Amino acid sequence: MVDFRSPPVNPTGNVSNSRKVSQLTIDDDNQESTMITNPAQKYRRFEPIQLTDRQWPNATLDKAPIWMSTDLRDGNQALIDPMSVDTKLRYFDELVKIGFKEIEVGFPSASETDFNVVRRLIEENRIPDDVTIEVLTQAREDLIARTVASLKGARRVILHMYNPISPTFREVVYKSDKAGVKAIAERGTRWVKEMTAAQPETEWVYQYSPEVFSSTEVEFAKEVCDAVSAVWQPTPEHKMILNLPATVEMSTPNTYADQIEWMHRNLNNRDSIILSVHPHNDRGTAVAAAELAVMAGADRVEGCLFGNGERTGNVDLVTLALNLYSQGINPELDFSHIDQIRQMYEETTQLPVHPRHPYAGELVFTAFSGSHQDAIKKGFAVQTNAIYWQVPYLPIDPADLNRSYDAVVRVNSQSGKGGVSFLLQQAAGFELPRRLQIEFSKIVQKVSDETSKEVNSSNIVSLFESSYLQVAAPYNYMSSHVIDEETSNVITKIVANYDEQRIELHGQGNGPLDAAAKAISQHLGVTVTVADYHEHGMSAGSDAAAVSYVEVKVGDNDTVFGVGQDKNITTAAIKALINGVNRLLIGHAPELATAKQEAVS
Numbered sequence: 001m002v003d004f005r006s007p008p009v010n011p012t013g014n015v016s017n018s019r020k021v022s023q024l025t026i027d028d029d030n031q032e033s034t035m036i037t038n039p040a041q042k043y044r045r046f047e048p049i050q051l052t053d054r055q056w057p058n059a060t061l062d063k064a065p066i067w068m069s070t071d072l073r074d075g076n077q078a079l080i081d082p083m084s085v086d087t088k089l090r091y092f093d094e095l096v097k098i099g100f101k102e103i104e105v106g107f108p109s110a111s112e113t114d115f116n117v118v119r120r121l122i123e124e125n126r127i128p129d130d131v132t133i134e135v136l137t138q139a140r141e142d143l144i145a146r147t148v149a150s151l152k153g154a155r156r157v158i159l160h161m162y163n164p165i166s167p168t169f170r171e172v173v174y175k176s177d178k179a180g181v182k183a184i185a186e187r188g189t190r191w192v193k194e195m196t197a198a199q200p201e202t203e204w205v206y207q208y209s210p211e212v213f214s215s216t217e218v219e220f221a222k223e224v225c226d227a228v229s230a231v232w233q234p235t236p237e238h239k240m241i242l243n244l245p246a247t248v249e250m251s252t253p254n255t256y257a258d259q260i261e262w263m264h265r266n267l268n269n270r271d272s273i274i275l276s277v278h279p280h281n282d283r284g285t286a287v288a289a290a291e292l293a294v295m296a297g298a299d300r301v302e303g304c305l306f307g308n309g310e311r312t313g314n315v316d317l318v319t320l321a322l323n324l325y326s327q328g329i330n331p332e333l334d335f336s337h338i339d340q341i342r343q344m345y346e347e348t349t350q351l352p353v354h355p356r357h358p359y360a361g362e363l364v365f366t367a368f369s370g371s372h373q374d375a376i377k378k379g380f381a382v383q384t385n386a387i388y389w390q391v392p393y394l395p396i397d398p399a400d401l402n403r404s405y406d407a408v409v410r411v412n413s414q415s416g417k418g419g420v421s422f423l424l425q426q427a428a429g430f431e432l433p434r435r436l437q438i439e440f441s442k443i444v445q446k447v448s449d450e451t452s453k454e455v456n457s458s459n460i461v462s463l464f465e466s467s468y469l470q471v472a473a474p475y476n477y478m479s480s481h482v483i484d485e486e487t488s489n490v491i492t493k494i495v496a497n498y499d500e501q502r503i504e505l506h507g508q509g510n511g512p513l514d515a516a517a518k519a520i521s522q523h524l525g526v527t528v529t530v531a532d533y534h535e536h537g538m539s540a541g542s543d544a545a546a547v548s549y550v551e552v553k554v555g556d557n558d559t560v561f562g563v564g565q566d567k568n569i570t571t572a573a574i575k576a577l578i579n580g581v582n583r584l585l586i587g588h589a590p591e592l593a594t595a596k597q598e599a600v601s
């Protein structure tokens with residue numbers, strides 16, 4: 001049972017065993033399968049047309065089609081709460097900003113709202129010179145008259161008339177035959193011709209749609225379309241639009257492409273026709289259907305942002321356009337501000353965009369899993385010198401859509417060292433050596449596992465700082481001094497607090513760090529050695545201009561890393577050494593506990 005508005009009502013007054021999941025009410029008492037074991041008893045296979053010499057599989061997409069946004073008509077008519085006049089005007093302005101040149105603004109004979117939208121667009125001079133509005137009407141005289149009246153004063157208009165012609169509509173809705181529905185189309189076109197001729201100040205473009213083209217015999221669709229164009233009399237200079245809708249998507253996209261190619265090759269006066277498609281998404285393949293239809297000869301595509309529209313929606317124009325973009329083709333639509341466009345869409349339609357929606361969903365440029373993050377991190381590292389975009393797992397650069405890189409990698413228990421170190425580098429500039437990446441990612445993963453939560457960039461930075469930089473015991477570093485730094489006989493003096501006592505340590509070695517390790521060795525009575533050492537500068541303006549990563553070994557213990565920051569690179573290294581020793585002496589547990597607290601809060 002589908003319940004769009006109200007909570008489930010139980011007429012007996014008993015507590016019903018049902019629950020709401022999103023807008024569906026699930027009845028837990030009734031879980032028997034309702035699907036039939038042999039669907040062939042109920043559903044017939046869609047019979048593809050015979051087109052053995054099809055050409056479209058060899059075609060490629062190399063330019064953008066003419067786009068037509070039907071957000072304000074097909075999209076709007078499918079909303080729970082259709083848009084108000086002001087909302088439609090706001091949406092119209094956004095469509096213009098994106099770059100649409102043809103925009104279907106409504107069905108003016110159907111409602112006062114749609115009539116008034118058209119009036120305000122015209123009277124308030126809101127339609128840019130390079131944009132043409134489109135309106136829809138049925139093939140009924142009174143509706144056409146009202147439609148034409150709504151357009152008084154318009155500079156240029158696409159007047160779009162439709163009537164259903166498919167076998168089911170002929171039999172079920174019109175109780176008519178082929179001749180009957182063809183006559184409706186011809187008669188309607190004559191009315192449009194006469195009434196628009198009476199308003200010559202407007203440049204009229206006529207569009208005809210044989211509704212449910214997708215399930216109509218192609219020979220009959222051609223017959224009706226040819227009859228309509230014979231009435232309208234388009235020319236190569238003044239073309240008309242024939243729009244072939246997959247009103248309901250009935251077949252695999254290759255079959256739709258065959259239907260379109262057949263029409264493209266057989267329609268009369270093809271050079272006077274703009275061939276348009278209007279794919280719906282009932283089978284979830286509208287994007288593929290539109291792409292193959294363009295390969296098959298269509299010049300124009302009608303659809304909606306984010307695939308809004310009746311039932312499963314119209315074809316998604318954002319995906320279509322950005323698919324072209326990802327192939328190096330200018331889509332002639334600008335989705336630079338995809339997040340703002342998505343926000344506008346969600347506010348005006350009251351429909352959410354799925355987080356995994358191609359290009360626009362919140363999560364589509366985000367990798368959680370370790371191997372993906374590792375590949376993305378490596379991809380970004382080489383991208384700076386590359387001509388072509390080649391970051392693995394990201395078909396286009398998120399920055400082109402103003403999506404930030406911060407969101408590209410997100411860390412949870414599925415993540416590995418690549419993601420953790422990528423975020424740390426992005427957020428705080430630390431470029432961890434490989435073994436430290438492995439060591440630190442285990443700390444992060446432990447926190448994520450224990451909390452079952454995502455660990456965000458700022459959690460990671462504070463986890464890193466508390467684990468590696470804020471380790472002030474048992475040695476609390478105060479200062480250091482290096483003598484004869486340029487020779488191989490260096491002396492390092494370290495001043496620190498140890499057990500609340502000020503101590504001074506001295507060591508001699510073949511470099512400042514070696515000497516510092518000797519100084520601590522002597523104090524601890526255990527050998528302290530430096531197993532590995534890395535350093536890099538931090539970004540300009542930082543107080544701690546240098547950072548050192550020192551891998552320390554104390555006695556027979558496993559090595560651990562210490563990290564130190566300072567304006568002076570030698571001091572940073574000595575601090576790193578002391579932090580490493582401290583970490584080993586106190587064990588890792590305390591900082592994990594603190595870090596876990598921070599990640600949860």
Ligand SMILES: CC(=O)SCCNC(=O)CCNC(=O)[C@H](O)C(C)(C)COP(=O)(O)OP(=O)(O)OC[C@H]1O[C@@H](n2cnc3c(N)ncnc32)[C@H](O)[C@@H]1OP(=O)(O)O
Nearest residue numbers: 077107109110137138139140162163164173174184211247
């Ligand atoms: C696939 C699509 O998306 S098509 C667009 C669909 N969009 C809409 O319908 C939204 C706006 N529509 C409306 O508000 C209403 O349908 C109106 C105001 C236009 C018309 O309302 P009503 O006059 O009450 O008629 P209704 O829509 O129920 O139409 C049914 C009648 O129109 C006929 N009809 C339906 N479509 C068409 C058409 N395209 N051309 C000619 N006649 C048509 C039907 O056969 C039926 O005739 P009958 O009354 O003789 O049986």
Ligand SMILES: CC(C)C(=O)C(=O)O
Nearest residue numbers: 162209211212245247
């Ligand atoms: C009016 C037509 C083009 C339509 O919306 C459809 O068939 O889906």
